[in-house]
Amino acid sequence: MRSPRTGPDNSPRRASKAVVARLSLYLRHLEWCQRHNQTTISSGILAKALNLSDAQVRKDLAGFGHFGTPGIGYPTSELIGEIRRILGIDRPWLVALIGFGNLGQALARHQGFLAGDFQIVAIFDNDPKKLGSREQGLVIQPLEELSSTRAIRSIELAILCVPAESAQDVAHAVVEAGFHGILNFAPTALNVEGIQVVDVDLTTYLEQLTYKVQSPV
Amino acid sequence: MRSPRTGPDNSPRRASKAVVARLSLYLRHLEWCQRHNQTTISSGILAKALNLSDAQVRKDLAGFGHFGTPGIGYPTSELIGEIRRILGIDRPWLVALIGFGNLGQALARHQGFLAGDFQIVAIFDNDPKKLGSREQGLVIQPLEELSSTRAIRSIELAILCVPAESAQDVAHAVVEAGFHGILNFAPTALNVEGIQVVDVDLTTYLEQLTYKVQSPV
């Protein structure tokens, strides 16, 4: 039973980036609770574990439906299923890794961050020295094969780990190849149409930290 | 010449996380402009390059001082200096890498994301198989040496790349060792006092992307 949040025209409203990010955090803690045989959890307990407020947890979840029971809390397993469905990870996603430098190699090996719902099934790079070598059972392919490989295997997502200088060109090729989304690790703003992009800018995080360290609270 | 933004009590006010993140983006594009011999830049041009609004750029910068000239724009080099000073990267920072699994190894090798202002000068791990081996000229040290090594070398920042299960314990040791800040790659919320933390949660980004892909605008 659910009644999704709707706009004035009654169409479902897209949740803000902040809300979606918190849903991922809720999901991870709920899975932890499930492993510890916690069958229900209250907004207060969940909030405390993540340094948030109980009101925020309830508000976030209520935006997507009625998942809890007054006096009881939220059923762990059911809420996990609901959040996975909301996030779109109630099914597996195929991923192509583009750019096999240090970061690309790291992500290919650090499958932990893929968390089971995502699978890297192709790796691309234009460095002739890397082409043809193998990683995790995958042959490094040239970018010319991006479009054909994507189509054959129905790959939907691309993780972009190329240098900033070539990122825009490669992003264009990714769009042309028919991908649906880009996780962009290149430190540059992409200008693309008709495709979703999430930026992960590793260079900015240490600067956020030094700002906080030199201006504590 | 600058007049920093102040609170009602005239004390400098801490900028929001969003503003600080944008300062990093401004800085990077300004450095690009400098390499292309652009001596001044307007808020409109800078905004367009980063998919932001001109008003937002001016507002962000005005929060820290008067850096521009009406009719002209902002002087590239001077603004770079100001932003670097604001972010705290007008001096080098020493960094310890804690946890030498796949991600830790990747970050050690992917020095690109450190961008010259940060230097990894020590690596720690508790895996007996890794101890004593070398990476980038650094010997992998046991966590028992965290405090002494930090003090001897005056290391200020820690990059935490340990598994979620041990992250809280290690974070505690990091605080005890006298670090000033943690860049936390462990997928868990840290509960620490008296130290600054920036979380980088790689597991959540692909979920943000699938949400956007299945609910486009």
Next chain:
DNA sequence: TAGATTGTTAATCGATTAACAATC
């Protein structure tokens, strides 16, 4: 001077928090 652009104020928009009736 005319055109361009800043810094700042006011208006708008959105997100968080507080409070509480409803309900198990």
Next chain:
DNA sequence: TAGATTGTTAATCGATTAACAATC
């Protein structure tokens, strides 16, 4: 029933956008 907790509304807070006088 009494205690706990949700879902939701109203209040607060903060961030973004729009507009424009000041100024080069």
